[in-house]
Amino acid sequence: MPTTGPVKFPYTLWTVMPDESKHVVAAGDRVTAKAAQELLWLGGNAFDAAVAAVFVAMVAESTLTSAGGGGCFLAVPADSPATLFDFFVNMPSRPVVRDEVDFFCVLVDFGVAKQEFHVGKGSVAVPGNLAGLLEVHSRLGRLPLREVLSPAVRAARHGVALSERQAYLVKILSPILTHEERGKNLYSPGGRLLGEGDFLVMSEFADFLEVLGIEGSNLLYRGEAAKTLLQWAKEGSLIQSSDLAAYQVFEREPLKTRFNGYEVLLNPPPAQSGVLIDVALSLLEAKRQRSSEIKLSDIAQAFDVTNQFRAENAPFGPSSGLEVPVSKTALFSEYLGRFESHWVVGCPADEPPSSGSTTHLSVLDREGNAASVTTTNGEGCGYILPNLGFMLNNMLGEEDLNPRGFFRYSPGARLSSMVAPTVVRKNGKPILLTGTAGSNRIRSVIVQLLLNHLLRGMSLDESTLAPRMHLEGKTIHLEPGIPEQELSELSSKYRVQRWQEQNLFFGGANSATPHQGSGDPRRGGTALVS
Numbered sequence: 001m002p003t004t005g006p007v008k009f010p011y012t013l014w015t016v017m018p019d020e021s022k023h024v025v026a027a028g029d030r031v032t033a034k035a036a037q038e039l040l041w042l043g044g045n046a047f048d049a050a051v052a053a054v055f056v057a058m059v060a061e062s063t064l065t066s067a068g069g070g071g072c073f074l075a076v077p078a079d080s081p082a083t084l085f086d087f088f089v090n091m092p093s094r095p096v097v098r099d100e101v102d103f104f105c106v107l108v109d110f111g112v113a114k115q116e117f118h119v120g121k122g123s124v125a126v127p128g129n130l131a132g133l134l135e136v137h138s139r140l141g142r143l144p145l146r147e148v149l150s151p152a153v154r155a156a157r158h159g160v161a162l163s164e165r166q167a168y169l170v171k172i173l174s175p176i177l178t179h180e181e182r183g184k185n186l187y188s189p190g191g192r193l194l195g196e197g198d199f200l201v202m203s204e205f206a207d208f209l210e211v212l213g214i215e216g217s218n219l220l221y222r223g224e225a226a227k228t229l230l231q232w233a234k235e236g237s238l239i240q241s242s243d244l245a246a247y248q249v250f251e252r253e254p255l256k257t258r259f260n261g262y263e264v265l266l267n268p269p270p271a272q273s274g275v276l277i278d279v280a281l282s283l284l285e286a287k288r289q290r291s292s293e294i295k296l297s298d299i300a301q302a303f304d305v306t307n308q309f310r311a312e313n314a315p316f317g318p319s320s321g322l323e324v325p326v327s328k329t330a331l332f333s334e335y336l337g338r339f340e341s342h343w344v345v346g347c348p349a350d351e352p353p354s355s356g357s358t359t360h361l362s363v364l365d366r367e368g369n370a371a372s373v374t375t376t377n378g379e380g381c382g383y384i385l386p387n388l389g390f391m392l393n394n395m396l397g398e399e400d401l402n403p404r405g406f407f408r409y410s411p412g413a414r415l416s417s418m419v420a421p422t423v424v425r426k427n428g429k430p431i432l433l434t435g436t437a438g439s440n441r442i443r444s445v446i447v448q449l450l451l452n453h454l455l456r457g458m459s460l461d462e463s464t465l466a467p468r469m470h471l472e473g474k475t476i477h478l479e480p481g482i483p484e485q486e487l488s489e490l491s492s493k494y495r496v497q498r499w500q501e502q503n504l505f506f507g508g509a510n511s512a513t514p515h516q517g518s519g520d521p522r523r524g525g526t527a528l529v530s
Helices: 030-041 046-060 129-140 145-158 164-172 181-187 203-215 224-233 241-246 273-290 296-313 332-340 439-455 460-465 484-491
Strands: 024-027 070-076 083-087 104-109 114-119 250-252 255-259 262-266 358-364 370-376 422-426 429-434 469-472 475-478 495-498 526-529
Touching: 024 030, 024 046, 030 046, 030 145, 030 358, 030 526, 046 070, 046 129, 046 145, 046 203, 046 358, 046 370, 070 129, 070 422, 083 129, 129 145, 145 203, 203 224, 224 241, 255 273, 255 439, 262 273, 273 296, 273 332, 273 439, 296 332, 296 439, 296 469, 296 484, 358 429, 370 422, 370 429, 422 439, 429 439, 439 460, 439 469, 475 484, 484 495
Parallel strands: 475 495
Antiparallel strands: 024 358, 024 526, 070 083, 070 370, 083 250, 104 114, 255 262, 262 422, 358 370, 422 429, 469 475
């Protein structure tokens, strides 16, 4: 039952395996990856390259990320401690009066199914991408900001030819992208929706980026662009000038856990992703220590118990006590007991649907600097900002980020994210960078990729292409290629939904090692090694 476009065979992974360490980039689009490669050739480091590439992705992957969205950047410099730069979105401070908020549903047709998405001015959370990316560049970059932004200015000014995957996303998200006139002019010029090979030109965004290179992030948070945003937000939005002025980028110590002798660096609280990946890995590590074999049913059981952990303990505040591996806390024994007793609960209902409008970039340079960054715009709020040329997020309308209902976060609070930039180290050196899109599937994608590469000894390509599983509610979703003998035990515990083709539903993990990169073809990923 694929609900989105299939991945076509044969796969094109753009993978090279040289004999010595090189610059390795893996991104959600070839244009994005080439921008990172360009900055590395110009003498920039992994952090310059990653920042430049994310800004280019705001054009090449505009359905997935934006200057109006949020994200997290896991930076592992070769000569200093790792830092998680948290620039996810904030809840605005204005009290919610429902009949004054522009907040509505849009139906998106995925072919055999339609899904509702909540958009509008009232769905916009305080954006963080610009503040975060420029903070990373200021702290860790090497090249001047204007040089770092130059590829994105060119891409926006002259246009980017849409890939097959981006054209597909433009098509299915068109009710949101073309909700108002500015969006129609951008994505449906002359009344014809842009398709594969058509150029997306974002002239106003190019102008904005040129000024951003001079004025820095204050442009959007306190400067002229802030005035434009606030004028637009006057009717129907919750964002106020104080929200923009108060926005902060938080530098957090990554959550560190162990698996099969490796150190895994994860996104810490208040994000949910790192804690949930840690729970699943800790359960499977306990299994690994008792048995050399981890079966599909073990992974499903670990996901089931992890979902129980989330339901019973989230949200994970920054002082929740989960800044350390869950295996070191008093909570763990209860959930380990459930895992070992094969106690199957399953969530009472399927988790909220989402296309997972997110993208990930991994950059490992030849000096050993590692950048793993995930950014998202949700599905977008449905409006292009006048004179600025980009769409703000709809995070306040994302059901997976608001499981207890919309507008329940405290004013000014950082939303609890599912993005999961991940770095694996051995003997203190990065040996694997990864991350993925996929909303509530993010954690299951990363756990399976780590199992394949770190435990089963698969190559990076094999780990990426291996069939995936996702437990959603009481239903196990399975990509084709899973051995029949592994299915019977699963079907005795869960509803089994078998997909006919590999699909973007199962994420898009873009990964790098010191010698190899792999872009996930499920979402049009590309890897380049130079």
